[in-house]
Amino acid sequence: xxxxxxxxxxxxxxxxxxxxxxxxxxxxxxxxxxxxxxxxxxxxxxxxxxxxxxxxxxxxxxxxxxxxxxxxxxxxxxxxxxxxxxxxxxxxxxxxxxxxxxxxxxxxxxxxxxxxxxxxxxxxxxxxxxxxxxxxxxxxxxxxxxxxxxxxxxx
Numbered sequence: 460x461x462x463x464x465x466x467x468x469x470x471x472x473x474x475x476x477x478x479x480x481x482x483x484x485x486x487x488x489x490x491x492x493x494x495x496x497x498x499x500x501x502x503x504x505x506x507x508x509x510x511x512x513x514x515x516x517x518x519x520x521x522x523x524x525x526x527x528x529x530x531x532x533x534x535x536x537x538x539x540x541x542x543x544x545x546x547x548x549x550x551x552x553x554x555x556x557x558x559x560x561x562x563x564x565x566x567x568x569x570x571x572x573x574x575x576x577x578x579x580x581x582x583x584x585x586x587x588x589x590x591x592x593x594x595x596x597x598x599x600x601x602x603x604x605x606x607x608x609x610x611x612x613x614x
Contacts, residue, residue, distance in 0.1 A: 483538060483540050484538035484539045484540030484541075484544075484545070485512050485538060485539045485540070486512065486536070486537075486538050487510055487511050487512030487513075487537060487538070487539060487544075488510070488511045488512070488534055488535070488536060488537070489508055489509070489510050489511075489520070489522055489534070489535045489536075489537040489544050490508050490509045490511070490532065490533070490534055491506050491507075491508045491522070491529040491530070491531060491532065491533040491534075491535070492506075492507050492508040492509065492531060493506065493507055493508075493531060494506040494507075494522075494525055494527075494528045494529050495528075496528060503524065504524075504525040504526075504527060504528050505521060505522065505523060505524075505525060506521070506522040506525045506529060507519065507520070507521055507522070508520060508522060510537070510539050510544055512539065517539075520539065520542070520543065520544055521542075521543045521544070522535070522537065522543070522544050522545070522546070523543045523544075523545060524545065524546075525546070526546055526548070554603060554604070554607040557599070557600075557602070557603025557604075557606060557607065558600070558603055560599065560603075561595075561596055561599040561600055561603060564595050564596075564599060565592050565595050565596045565599075568591050568592055568594070568595040568596075569588060569591065569592055571591075572587065572588050572591040572592075573588070
């Protein structure tokens with residue numbers, strides 16, 4: 460059962476991860492009309508502007524999670540999905556996919572530990588299961604965070 464979850468959980472979250480990191484939707488160009496800071500505590504900015512793709516122009520489109528307070532007239536390569544545009548954010552993509560991969564391997568490690576206990580007749584114990592999970596998850600989370608930081612700084 461856990462091995463099935465290790466496959467199904469990442470696949471069910473795959474589209475959301477792609478959308479959040481700006482890799483789904485119609486590619487085009489976004490021209491900023493105005494930007495405002497929505498949540499200063501979390502560095503959340505939102506912009507309004509015009510989306511252009513394949514010779515068609517759509518006004519009044521929102522750029523959610525803007526990477527900064529862009530001046531009027533700034534042109535960005537974006538993707539339009541569900542009525543709003545998103546910038547391609549490689550750091551976010553790296554983080555999302557790394558954490559999905561970590562979740563899949565962690566669930567698989569937990570399943571393998573349970574199978575090992577059943578096959579050897581060893582008592583299943585929560586501390587042993589958590590230790591097996593930690594041995595898989597902690598290094599992968601650290602590598603994922605480091606990779607996301609590197610990709611964000613480089614891009």
